[in-house]
Every structure is written in C-alpha cells, then in structure tokens.
Amino acid sequence: MSTATTTKLRNLTEVEAYADKWLNLIHANSLSEADARWMISESVHNFGAYFNKGWLEYRKSVTLEGNDAACTEWKGEGAMFEDVLGRKFVDCLGGYGLLSLGWGHPEVVAAVRAQLVHSAQPSQELLDPLRGVLARLLANILPGDIDHAFFCNSGTEAVEGALKLAKLYTGKSGFISSVKGFHGKTLGSLSVSGKATFREPCGLLYAGPVYHVPYGDAAAVEQTLRCCEAVGVGIAAVIMEPVQGEAGAIVPPDDFWPRIRESTRNHGCLLIADEVQTGLGRTGKLFGVEHWNVVPDIITLGKALGGGVMPCAAFCSNARIWSKMERPNPFIHTTTTGGNPLAMAAAIAAIKVTVRDRLWEQAELRGQYLLEQLKLLQSRFPTVLAGATGKGLLIAMHFHSSESGYRVAANLFRQRVLVAGTLNSAQSIRLEPPLIVTQEQLRHVVGCLERAFAEVGAELEAASHKVETAPAVKQQKADEKPTETKPREAVPIMRKRQANSDEEANSDKEGTSSSSSSEDEEDKSDGDLRKPAQPRKYRKVVVAAADERSMSPSACFAKQPAVSGDVRDKDTPTLSPATSLSAALAASEAMPPPLLL
Numbered sequence: 001m002s003t004a005t006t007t008k009l010r011n012l013t014e015v016e017a018y019a020d021k022w023l024n025l026i027h028a029n030s031l032s033e034a035d036a037r038w039m040i041s042e043s044v045h046n047f048g049a050y051f052n053k054g055w056l057e058y059r060k061s062v063t064l065e066g067n068d069a070a071c072t073e074w075k076g077e078g079a080m081f082e083d084v085l086g087r088k089f090v091d092c093l094g095g096y097g098l099l100s101l102g103w104g105h106p107e108v109v110a111a112v113r114a115q116l117v118h119s120a121q122p123s124q125e126l127l128d129p130l131r132g133v134l135a136r137l138l139a140n141i142l143p144g145d146i147d148h149a150f151f152c153n154s155g156t157e158a159v160e161g162a163l164k165l166a167k168l169y170t171g172k173s174g175f176i177s178s179v180k181g182f183h184g185k186t187l188g189s190l191s192v193s194g195k196a197t198f199r200e201p202c203g204l205l206y207a208g209p210v211y212h213v214p215y216g217d218a219a220a221v222e223q224t225l226r227c228c229e230a231v232g233v234g235i236a237a238v239i240m241e242p243v244q245g246e247a248g249a250i251v252p253p254d255d256f257w258p259r260i261r262e263s264t265r266n267h268g269c270l271l272i273a274d275e276v277q278t279g280l281g282r283t284g285k286l287f288g289v290e291h292w293n294v295v296p297d298i299i300t301l302g303k304a305l306g307g308g309v310m311p312c313a314a315f316c317s318n319a320r321i322w323s324k325m326e327r328p329n330p331f332i333h334t335t336t337t338g339g340n341p342l343a344m345a346a347a348i349a350a351i352k353v354t355v356r357d358r359l360w361e362q363a364e365l366r367g368q369y370l371l372e373q374l375k376l377l378q379s380r381f382p383t384v385l386a387g388a389t390g391k392g393l394l395i396a397m398h399f400h401s402s403e404s405g406y407r408v409a410a411n412l413f414r415q416r417v418l419v420a421g422t423l424n425s426a427q428s429i430r431l432e433p434p435l436i437v438t439q440e441q442l443r444h445v446v447g448c449l450e451r452a453f454a455e456v457g458a459e460l461e462a463a464s465h466k467v468e469t470a471p472a473v474k475q476q477k478a479d480e481k482p483t484e485t486k487p488r489e490a491v492p493i494m495r496k497r498q499a500n501s502d503e504e505a506n507s508d509k510e511g512t513s514s515s516s517s518s519e520d521e522e523d524k525s526d527g528d529l530r531k532p533a534q535p536r537k538y539r540k541v542v543v544a545a546a547d548e549r550s551m552s553p554s555a556c557f558a559k560q561p562a563v564s565g566d567v568r569d570k571d572t573p574t575l576s577p578a579t580s581l582s583a584a585l586a587a588s589e590a591m592p593p594p595l596l597l
Helices: 012-027 033-051 053-061 106-118 129-141 155-170 187-192 196-202 218-231 256-266 288-292 319-326 341-356 359-380 402-414 439-479 493-505 515-526 553-557 581-588
Strands: 073-077 080-083 088-091 148-152 174-178 210-213 235-240 270-274 298-301 313-317 385-391 394-399 428-431
Touching: 033 053, 088 439, 106 341, 129 148, 129 341, 148 155, 148 319, 155 187, 155 235, 155 270, 155 298, 155 313, 155 319, 174 187, 174 218, 187 196, 210 218, 218 235, 218 256, 235 256, 256 270, 256 288, 341 359, 359 385, 359 394, 359 439, 394 402, 402 428, 402 439
Parallel strands: 174 210, 174 235, 235 270, 270 298
Antiparallel strands: 073 080, 080 088, 148 313, 298 313, 385 394, 394 428
C-alpha cells in the first residue's frame, strides 16, 4: 500500500524578496499609510495561515464588533506606544511586567547595540564575561544568602530549573503549589500552576505528586506537609508567588510567607519564590518577598530582568543548595542560548537603571495613588467596581461580573488606554504600567477610568431597568385584546453586527459612523448586554474596538484646559474595511499557497 506524499516547490526568489520587503520596513524611519495598511493585512494573514488562527478569533472576540481587532503595534517610548498607523496608546499592561523600564529604554538599547559589536552569542566553550558580571550583580541585590544564578530565556524555563534544583537537592519528588497560581505553560511549570483551563487539555503532566492549596492559607500548607510526611510522600518544595499576578493581584495575609517559611524548614523541604512577575521593583520592593522579610531557598526571575529589550530569566539559590549544580556534574543543567551576551548586557543595564533610579520606590508611590483613586471611584460607581487589590504597580480592579470588566476594558481601549484581564477571568482587570510611568499619565488614566465606569454603569442600569419592567409590559399586553400582526423576521445578532459593519464601510470619510454609536443603537434595540463571541472561558481582556472618536492620550499631556466629551483625533488614519479582521478571517479560509521553503 503506497502512501501519498506532497512535495513543496521551493520558491527561494520569492522568499528572499518577501524577507527583503520586511527588512526595508524595519530599517525605515517612518511608514507611509500604504505600507502601514499592507503590514496590517499581512500580519493578519500570516498569523492565521502560519502561526495560530485562534489568536485572531480571540482578538475578534475581545473587540466586541471585531472592529480594529487587527491593531498592529510598531514602536514605543516610555509608557506610550504606537500602532503602525501612528495612533498613540497609554500602556497600562506593560507586557505583563516585561516592560518595567518602558518601551525601548535608551540605556538598555545602547548596551545591547554596543555588545553587538563584540559578540552576540557565546562560543559555548570559553568564559563569556558578562554572564559572571550579571551573576555577581544579582548576588549583591537578592535577599539573604542567595548568591548563585543560572540564566535562561523565559520565566517558565526559570521555574523548570527551580523545580529540578529542588529535586536534586532534596531527593524528593513532590511539590505544593496554590489554586489559581501561575508559573508557566511548559510541562513542569504547568504542573504546579493552578488553572484547569490550561492543565486539563494536556492530560497527565509531571508524574510526581503535586498538591494545590488555597493561596494565602498557611494552615493548608502546613496541614498538607504534615499529611505527606505521615504517609511517606516526599515534598521537594513549596512554590508560591509573593503576590498572585494572573489570579488578579491577590495579596496574601501578612503572616502567610513567614509561616510557610517556618513550615518548610520544619518539614525538610525548600521554599521557592516565583518572582518572575513581581521581581525587580514591581510591587514596591526590589523583590516581593521583602514585604514580609522572608528569604526563600530558591528565587525565579524573568520579564523585567531583560529591561524590556532582550528575553532574560534566571533561577537563583544559595551556595549550599547550588552545590548540586556543580558536583559531580557541572553540566547537569545547560542551555544553548540562555545567558547570551546580548541578554546579559540588557540585564546589566536594567539592574543599573533600576537601582540607580530606585524604581521600586516610584512603583510604591504610583501604586498608592492608583489604589486611592480606585477606592474613590468604587464609592462613586459601586455597581461597576467591586474593589481593587495589589501592591506597587501590580494592581487589579475587581468587578461584579466578567461582562462588566470586559466592557470597562473595551471602553478604555476606545480611549486608547491598554489594560488586560487576567488569564483566569475578565472579572479582574490588571493595571500594570511601566515603573517609569509619569504622574501626569496616571492622572489621565484615572480620568479615562472615571469615564469608563460612568458609561458602563449607565449601560448596566439601563439593562437592569428593562429587565425589571419586562413582566409589567407582558401583563399589560395580556390584558389587551389580541390583534393580528405580521410576523417579524428574527435577525440573528451576528447578522445585525455584519449589517452595522457594512453600514460603516459605506459611511463618508469624516467617519460619522463609529463602533460605539453602532453599539448604542444595538443596545437600544436589543435591551440587553451583548455577550462577546466564544471562546469565552479562555478570554483575556486585552483590547477592544478603537474608534476615531477616542480621545488621544498625547493631547491630554499638553498644558491645555480639560476637555469633556468625545474628541476626534482627525490626524490619525483609520482602518479601512479592507483591513478589518472579519474580512481577513474570511479570506484566510482560502489561504493562498505559502512561501515555500
């Protein structure tokens, strides 16, 4: 029985030409509108055809009507970034903690550029000096006696290394983690993460025992350790985040970290602090565990370590535990690209800037301001905002429902403020701006939050009123004499949305139609809260439709009187229907032949 095979015909000339086109755009100082629109169209197509079409469906879902789902970022500076069309946004997401120093910090970029002149990757055989330099710097700033480090490329790699080191040192195989904890998505890291959404589809993960307890419950950790000891299950380590990030900036009780530190010592296992998101100033301390004066046995770093310019992560420990990495086999844990000179140069510069500017102190002050303002807004809009939690500039707003949080995030994006829901629920939306965000920018963000809460609160109140009056209307109609009426054709909501999109496509160039106005029209006719497209349970609230009636953040930073109402940014081009994600997704069903390699 023969097996049919498909042979790719390589068009190397086309490959070279396509690469050259993009390289020219990378080198360009500015983009024409034609180039920008071409880049959007190509990005949507390439993601759908060669990367992950599900990402495009998700982006369409979180933009309500699907408008502007193809928003394509291009460059940034400080706490601001621009898309390829030149529209400016305030970044209150910060790459989930990656961009603590902001977009393209000049000192970090300069260090990487200078290192490129010398070497970009190590020989793998000789001593590359910058790896030792960064290890020494970390030894001087890490808590307690932690003085050794191994470098890799991502936070999940750092967690994998930490778990492996704990097993090597203790000779045990079990771990204790927390419900809703997040430690990464590779096999070992996913095993100690606490979200079924990501764990269940993979089936059996790490073969050793892993126990999940409620976060912040020191008694549950202590009881699990006692039970495991009683039945002969060896626990290598307890791994926790100082402040849970993806779960919604959850701060544990003040006795939590001191108690689990004592419990792990009493039961002969290690304590791992996952500081991938909280480390290097994010929570108002240089490291999150310093809020409780705790020194863990192993600490993981990532995200901000590369200064927002290069991928860089690390797991670190003391000399006693590190001896297992050195003897009898010093190559028991290695990586080809981890610790490369470019990443080391970026991290060295990032540490210098963080320490010199004492950015953790700025994070504490800015975070206090945001939490105070959110408390005031919660008192004014209690039906929308349930509360806020966090430390430093790792803050989450908690809403009464995922729908409320989703609508707030969508509204903020229309005002060109980028925020994100957590991986666990849109009911919590994080504010995680760069640590170098200015007070003026935060005041602008607070103003946008006030406007978003007011508009979403009005929507919720209108919907609630219509639901309450519905029974009375039905009773009144029941008492009336029936009359013959022509049956009204049911119009599915998606068909309405498509009709709205078609109307927008035919509107004049001044943009008299907008996604927000069509939303208002639909709310009046349908009388309920629209729910975004599936898949719902996997949704992170990242972006929502940006229309040209949005206020430009850059205008708010100028010394001008405050402006109320919507202000159209007339100088920024808009996405045409040809570049809409809906059209791109439809076109992707019949993908042209790929560039064949």
